Amino acid sequence: MIEIRLHGRGGQGAVIASKILAVAMFNEGKYVQAFPKFGVERRGAPVEAFLRQDNKKILIRSDIDKPDHVLVLDHTLIDVVNITTGLTKNGWILINTDLKPTDFDSLGSFRVACVNASHIAADLHLGSRNAPIVNTAICGSFAKCSGLVELASVCDAIKEEVPVKADENAEAATIAFKSTIV
Amino acid sequence: MKKVLMGNHAASWGAKLSRVRMIAAYPITPQTHIVEELSEMCSDGRLDAKFLKVESEHSAMASVIASETTGVRSFTASSSNGLALMHEMLHWAAGARLPIVMVNVNRALAPGWNIWADQGDSLAQRDTGWIQIYVEDNQEVLDSVIQGYRIAEQVNLPVMVCYDAFFLSHTYEPVDIPDQESVDSWLPSFEPDNFLDPENPKAYYGLVMPDNYMEMRYRLQQAHEAAKRVVSEVGNSFGNHFGRPYDLVETIHCDDAETVLITSSSATSPARLVVDKLRDAGRKIGLLKMRVFRPFPTEIVQEILGNKKTAIVIDRNCSWGKGGIFADEIKGAINNLSNRPMVYSFIAGLGGRGITPDLIEDIVKQVENSESPATSSEWIGLKPFN
């Protein structure tokens, strides 16, 4: 079983990202489980979402404390939340940032991937100018760094699950896939 | 068609596939998605039903009581304080013998405000006369709503399908959604013998004097007794038709077990992992999933636990001043058996705290290391006292 934790801010689409990845993995024949960490939420506040993937039915029904990978939809969260809590050694940390992986060496002995998802989303007019919705780009980027799901599956899942600008969102995933720095 | 669905939308699909014709509901976290989805289904024509907006849960239940009385298959959903507000009407629905199906998303009651999983809301309604089904995963949510109507309409009792807040309600996982034709061929349309009809005027729900009241109530109890058989039959028939059988309870490795772990709702899933793991380690342990709480499957519980050494009940609920409710009911059910297990009662996971495989394993270890159960339920996972 692979467990993934997503860190984002309310409104960025972390919960939907977890669902998009779940659907993509499910369509590839995996068992999946995606759910938000339920809390008192407001736009901009730190939020978490969880994703499990397995080859058999998933029977754990509690939060992910020891993720294999972590997705960070806003690099400034690193100052606020301990994003590496419980993270498996050598697990991927995928960060939405305009910095490079080497800029995050201080996080510890993990693999760091970087993608400028905000820039990609803004270019494609996803969300509003001041608050681009970065979740679809992050999904594409995760396909690249983790290799746990195909980009094509992610794009299909986006078209299935995202009600508006499905093509632009799929394009964001594709651009992110290509521009991810590992 | 398999889809990744959240538990709440599985409930909506269950209602839609049952072709409910009237929905009255008031939103409450974590139930809101259910009725949002249904209202969209009504507005875009996928579901031919009247969606009635009401000003409270009491009115929601009163409205489905009214529509069901007119012979219309009706649905509602609530949670926590909302369900508590329905209380009076819940008695009414059962006393009127109306086959309403409702979903209750198990959520803790305030204060302190808590929107997370806890079975206290629906268990507080155990004496209202409703059939209560506690389900484990999203597939079972959908399947139980559909079965609910077939059970309810056979025994003229309302059915409450209960599942844990967030652990199911907001969790996406694969669900097999049956075809409408397939459901139609299994679930007959609702054609009650009596319904409120201007062409055939009758008085409903009137005064029943002492000379008849007890008999009316005896009939209610008899209906629950009959419902045990009907739940099994319907679950079996559902299995034959859809490939997923259900029953009052589910047992795993119980036949030769010395210790039986007893769970309900979503806590059953991690318990399966623990039982498998301990079996692999050579321990004689089994798992009893209590799916139906009302009517209480006394005979089956007696049969399963009759010659066991130990029963461990995990309750995500507490009857204040007594303890875990499932544990208490199980003790009551086996009390007159000559051979009966020691019953250990644990309270865990209240207000949305996770019940993890590790926690369940800790419980089993604690039982293995003790001579006899404590007189009251033990609380697991509490912060240390000092």
Add this chain to the structure above:
Amino acid sequence: MSDEKPITYHNLGEMPEYVISEASMLWNKTGTWRYLAPRYLTQTPPCNQQCPAGNDVEGFIRLMEKGAIAEAAQLIREENPFPAVCGRVCYHPCETGCNRTQFDDPVAIHSLERVAAEQPFPATPPETGRPDSGKTVAIIGSGPSGLTAAYHLARMGHQPTVYEALDEPGGLLRYGIPAYRLPRNILKAEVDHITSCGVKIICGKRAGVDISWSDLNKSDAVFITVGVHRNRRLEIPAENTAGILPGLGFLESVAGGTPPRLGQHVIVIGGGNTAIDSARCALRLGSDVSIYYHRSRDEMPAFEEEVNEALKEGVKIHFLTQPVQFLTDNQHLAGIQLRETRLGSPDESGRRRPEPVPGSEFDIPVNTIITAIGETADLDWLPPEISHENNRITINLFGQTSLEKVFAGGDAALTEHNVTTAIGSGKLAACAIDAFLHNQDFTGIMPRITIGETGAVSVSRYLNHGDAHKKQGGPGKVVSFEDLNLAYFRKSARQKITTLDFNNRSSSFEEVNNGLSGEVTVIEAKRCFHCGVCTDCDNCYMFCPDIAILKKGPGEEGYRINMDYCKGCGICVNECPRAAMIMEKEQ
């Protein structure tokens, strides 16, 4: 009959699975338990009772509320041939009586009647079912009383002939009420309608001058409604000087199109309607007008609305002032001497008597003075067998004079002088004459046709034709405000009428008041409480806890009470918004 027995269950298997009725409760009859029983009873609405003309006010509003305006007009004409006239000049005591007055504002009944009268005239008057009697009735005077009696007598199958001394029919309506209150075409249309109903009017025939009493007396019955045309004199010095005009004579000359020349300033003496009408006419002829009245505003007999309009138009009214003498200069009127008065103890009319204030005399120079302190009838021509007193023909309760076949009404026989009262006396006379012509005892009939407690009668009820139960309720109780269940009424504003701009009044006899507009008519009609009259509102039907009140069959109005199940609880009567039900001891 099996439905009418209670069910007793002896074993579980017989019982229904849920709480549902398996039989009716029809067996559970009231027995002798009830002491009082409800009954539907149409009672008298206060508006109907207050109308001196005996109009079915509530009835015509009920029709107008449904938009049945033509039917409303026809209903009025069952009682009164003058809806257009009354809709303008009546002082509407109905509105004073309206129970809505104590709630918010009275229903604008007066304006509604006028709207009803705007409907085209029907081809025939309301049906009476009476054949021709071959009897003739001579009616002396074509004022409202005479013409009303003629109209109803014609409807009753008789042949009335009206003799009018002046050139045109209408009496006071034509010659006393100025055109700005009652346009001539409106009056003419209603008079023409009356003649079209079988009434013959002969103008220019003054009784006792152009036609003798013995000729009049050849008819089977006579109705004397000569009105009051003789100006009462002030009996002060120099009253015969030129330039002093009698009020009614002045109004007649204005109505006849030959107004006298007036001075720039005109003084009117008096406080009644003739005084006000004279003042407003003089104003329209271009003069400044001052009224001098010897009592205060409270004692003024003129209609309050007319006084208000006169004041608004610029007429000045001086109270507590009485004439002492007219002042002359070389045989010409030069002015008037007046003095102040103060009010003393009440006189026989109940009003406080004016007493002169010594030494308060003052003179006003003026060359036109109109005196309008009252009018009396000219009865000198009557045969001695017809007795009269104080210039009033003596009549009994139903208008009969000292001669059996001779009846009298209108201003010449009544103390109260106004159009609506005159119409009422014409109706009473028509009924009494009809009874006389059929040799019936009218004293036995009168209570049955009296509306409420005032004495106005209903011709519909007298004729007892058609849908009689809905006609003006029964004699007896008038519904008071306290009788109503106000929980069922909401406050709503009275619709207002518009009036002629003041700039257009001083030079024109154009009508001052406009009627209600079409769309607000129904809104206004719906304000009616329908005191004492069932409107099929279903309250009794819905509230009866024993389902003992049942609707009548399709097409029928109203309800019936199934006394097998009525417990006499009185909820229906209590919840009736409009007192159209009563509780009474069972028969």
